[in-house]
Amino acid sequence: MGDKPSGAKTMKDVAEAANVSVMTVSRAFKSDTSVSEATRLRIRKIADDLGYVFDSTAANLRTQKTNFVAVTIPSINNANFADTVDALSDRLAGAGMQVLLAYSGYDMAKEEELIEQLLRRRPEAIVVTGGRHSDRARRMLRNAGIPVVETWDLPADPIGHVVGFSNAATMHGMVDHLVAKGMTRIAFIGGDTDGDTRGADRRRGYIAAMQRHGLAAHRLIGAGKPPISMREGAAAMGRLLDTMPDTQAVICVSDLSAFGALSECQRRGVNVPGDIAIAGFGAYEIAGVCHPTITTIDPKPRLIGAQAAELILELLNGAGGETRGPTTIEIDWQLKAAETT
Incomplete structure (x- = not known):
């Protein structure tokens, strides 16, 4: 007949093995400064050897943390x-x-x-x-x-x-960047709803920035429910090219949708940025490794x-x-x- 299981190890078992009090073991696991680093490491090594797992839930109930x-x-x-x-x-x-x-x-x-x-x-x-x-x-x-x-x-x-x-302020910066390059017919690709409140703020920022420059801000292309995917960005770019082919630049609500827009242009043989400029948001890795690389906003x-x-x-x-x-x-x-x- 095999030995009976000894059961889970307790804090008392660790204390006895380390020849310290139960309170000292508790303090060692809570990084209490009253326990020296050497003692802490010794107690935790003994606990590991015994297979003991500190019950932080019980400890936290006592401390209300x-x-x-x-x-x-x-x-x-x-x-x-x-x-x-x-x-x-x-x-x-x-x-x-x-x-x-x-x-x-x-x-x-x-x-x-x-x-x-x-x-x-x-x-x-x-x-x-x-x-x-x-x-x-x-x-x-x-x-x-x-x-x-x-x-x-x-x-x-x-x-x-x-x-x-301010998400809106980032779009003021992007519109200013494009206008400084001589572009005036600028579009925006974003979500169809305000579920993504930050994306909605970027759309509002785009509109306000265009109006500040005295430019029309009607080139708004809805791309679906947020978050907008690469595929949805590509589909939105297709609609923009079909309905407003004179557009000089497009700001996308994210780098993923911007990459989709770029891919759609490449499929159609539309030169970027020669025929149309594209900008995104997020400074995603894909924006820096695709060809051409995508102008974006880094929100840190x-x-x-x-x-x-x-x-x-x-x-x-x-x-x-x-x-x-x-x-x-x-x-x-x-x-x-x-x-x-």
Whole structure:
């Protein structure tokens, strides 16, 4: 007859093996400064040898800390948002915190539902993408009692803290760039709905910038429901070439749609930028490796994540805390001129 299973190892087992108190083992796993680095490493080595896994949930219940930050993004397959979350996660992990991620699919009602579910888990802070949310979502965030950081936008009425930029302003910069090259008949390819509020802001920015230059802003080509794919960008470019062949330049809501537009031109034998210039948004890798390379806007997604994490850690560590006024960190986006313009 085989031996009976001994069961899961406990903190007491680790303490006995290391000849220390249970409290010392707990402090070693929580990176408490009262435990020396040598003792911490020895205790963790013994725990590994025993197969012990520290129960952070129980410890957090005692300290009333969850050690995670909730994050909502519109899409998990967008490289820009992935970079933001990656940078945010890296910085928080260095402070012993983790990210709980949820994505809304560019649906404001879904975002509201996710915010409620995340807040029920008592995060230390919450990061949301964009500056427009449902009324109920705004109420929940305002009453959450934790740091709230809106990213990827500069909302007119921020809920709390902000790390972002004006999407409309990026289009002013792009229109100015194209006009400076002598182009006046400029189109915009974007989503058919306002589900992507940042994309809608870029469309509004394009219209305002064209009007500021005294130019017509009627060349608006809807490409479908956000996020706009390469295929949808190509189809939209086809419609633009068929209906408004005198267009000199087109600004696409993203680099993916811009790459689709470029591919459609190449299929039709339309020279870029000789016959028509193309610009995108996002500074995706594809914009820099395709031929010709695509003029784009770099919104600094990793910087957004890193700055949001630094702000959260400052707030949680008492550097002014929530007693100070809301903080707005404006990200300095960059126009990267390339071969398509």
